[in-house]
Amino acid sequence: MKSSVKFDREASAQEAGRQAEFIEKDKVLVRALTEKLGRRPTACTVTFGCQMNAKDSEKIAGILRDVGYELTDSEEADFVIYNTCTVRDNADQRVFGRLGRISHFKKKNPDMKIALCGCMMQEAQNVEKIRTSYRYVDLVFGTHNLFRFPEYLCGVLEGDGRIFEIWDSTDRIVEALPSERKYTYKSGVNIMFGCDNFCTYCIVPYVRGRERSREPKEILREVEALAADGVTEVMLLGQNVNSYGKDLSEPCSFARLIEEVAKVPGIRRVRFMTPHPKDFSDELIRTIRDYPNIARHVHLPLQSGNSGTLKRMNRHYTKEQYIALAQKIRREIPDVSITADIIVGFPGETKLEAMDTVDVVRTLCLDNAYTFIYSKRQGTPAASMPDPVSEEEKKETFDLVLSAVQECARERSQALTGRVFEGLVEEVNEQDEHYVTARLSNNMLVHVPGDPSMIGKYYPVRLIECRGFYFFGEIVSGSEENSATDQ
Numbered sequence: 001m002k003s004s005v006k007f008d009r010e011a012s013a014q015e016a017g018r019q020a021e022f023i024e025k026d027k028v029l030v031r032a033l034t035e036k037l038g039r040r041p042t043a044c045t046v047t048f049g050c051q052m053n054a055k056d057s058e059k060i061a062g063i064l065r066d067v068g069y070e071l072t073d074s075e076e077a078d079f080v081i082y083n084t085c086t087v088r089d090n091a092d093q094r095v096f097g098r099l100g101r102i103s104h105f106k107k108k109n110p111d112m113k114i115a116l117c118g119c120m121m122q123e124a125q126n127v128e129k130i131r132t133s134y135r136y137v138d139l140v141f142g143t144h145n146l147f148r149f150p151e152y153l154c155g156v157l158e159g160d161g162r163i164f165e166i167w168d169s170t171d172r173i174v175e176a177l178p179s180e181r182k183y184t185y186k187s188g189v190n191i192m193f194g195c196d197n198f199c200t201y202c203i204v205p206y207v208r209g210r211e212r213s214r215e216p217k218e219i220l221r222e223v224e225a226l227a228a229d230g231v232t233e234v235m236l237l238g239q240n241v242n243s244y245g246k247d248l249s250e251p252c253s254f255a256r257l258i259e260e261v262a263k264v265p266g267i268r269r270v271r272f273m274t275p276h277p278k279d280f281s282d283e284l285i286r287t288i289r290d291y292p293n294i295a296r297h298v299h300l301p302l303q304s305g306n307s308g309t310l311k312r313m314n315r316h317y318t319k320e321q322y323i324a325l326a327q328k329i330r331r332e333i334p335d336v337s338i339t340a341d342i343i344v345g346f347p348g349e350t351k352l353e354a355m356d357t358v359d360v361v362r363t364l365c366l367d368n369a370y371t372f373i374y375s376k377r378q379g380t381p382a383a384s385m386p387d388p389v390s391e392e393e394k395k396e397t398f399d400l401v402l403s404a405v406q407e408c409a410r411e412r413s414q415a416l417t418g419r420v421f422e423g424l425v426e427e428v429n430e431q432d433e434h435y436v437t438a439r440l441s442n443n444m445l446v447h448v449p450g451d452p453s454m455i456g457k458y459y460p461v462r463l464i465e466c467r468g469f470y471f472f473g474e475i476v477s478g479s480e481e482n483s484a485t486d487q
């Protein structure tokens, strides 16, 4: 495995130039493949995991499209790449299951190439398993060297044999690679990479490396270009966005950055994912309050409501501090929704202790939460903590937490019945093509009668019928795009 060396900005610019040269070579190779096949070759990217991975997949898809592949959702393609996640064990298992299935496609199509990248590839045991037991995989790379994909693709297309390249770390950020946006009207924007928090259950700091922030001017340049291209909603992405900018030569707080992004003409909504409660500043709360185009939604991972467990998780806040912070956010920002991530079954957490989690959910009446059962990740400190609580008991506790979450979500949603909010229409409803789905600033989904021409536009939406954490509703004042609403 290769380790990285120090790179300065000039070296990064040179690297982008180098990869641009590989893109040109890839184009020639894809043209040759097109002639051989008698058709344009197809490529499919499959994403597991979080928004960061989704964003990385857009970069990969952008390169594939640029060099001449036709993008498809079918895994029966000429180039298939799985962008993997390893945050919980079930994500790992799903990748191996799917890899087994697509091996049949490769038997039918000898020109097919299969690649794997992402967080799972930063773990040596997974790479070894692929090297020895999944011999039909052509290319494996990790999270730190994604920007070298054009170069690896060139090797694969030239038939250089299997390419495995994983770096232990990098301090490099390569700007200006092509990217294929999944949506025309919204986009994720990386503001930083990596995480320095080392929560004891979490594999992310080991597979995504140390925190590295992008320069504010690079971020703003990207947002401006997106706005010029018709994007109205951006989501600023990082593992711990409120430590943004601490590592820059000219430090810049996350609050300052989000304010600058909110000022970009044409940007009607700014979201961010994910903040850490320990660093959530008053300055950030004020900024969200003062800029109506910053979404009325704060995703504030709780993980546990028990202060002892939080300490063993290395979260740096107590139950009381979390509650006080969430209350302050609710007080300062009217109509804000607060959602959380929760882990049930952290090593050693008793059922009684987990009732503190239920207590926090109920005390705050959280708007929603993703609830996970603890998954042991090799190499993390929690993996070697004593874990006497049985899986059965963890499952019972999980169900209790989940019902509290669902009850609160319903209660918070129901209270909004009858009100009108601005909704951005995102897609045609999967169940009924006469409906479209709009997302409100507070992240709630509302299904309204409509048609595909409405996608990407904003409408005032009245919330009529609450179905748990989503609504059925209607567009107010005909089908005109406008924004004369509550928020």
Ligand code: 5AD
Pocket: 087, 088, 201, 202, 203, 301, 303, 341, 342, 343, 372, 373, 374, 375, 376, 377
């Ligand atoms: N087990 C269960 N859930 C986890 N998460 C992170 N690591 C683990 C783990 N080992 C959850 C956390 C985090 C979300 C992205 O995934 O709740 O906020």
Ligand code: SF4
Pocket: 195, 196, 197, 198, 199, 202, 203, 204, 205, 239, 240, 276
């Ligand atoms: Fe993992 Fe904690 Fe970093 Fe989030 S803040 S990525 S949970 S270590």
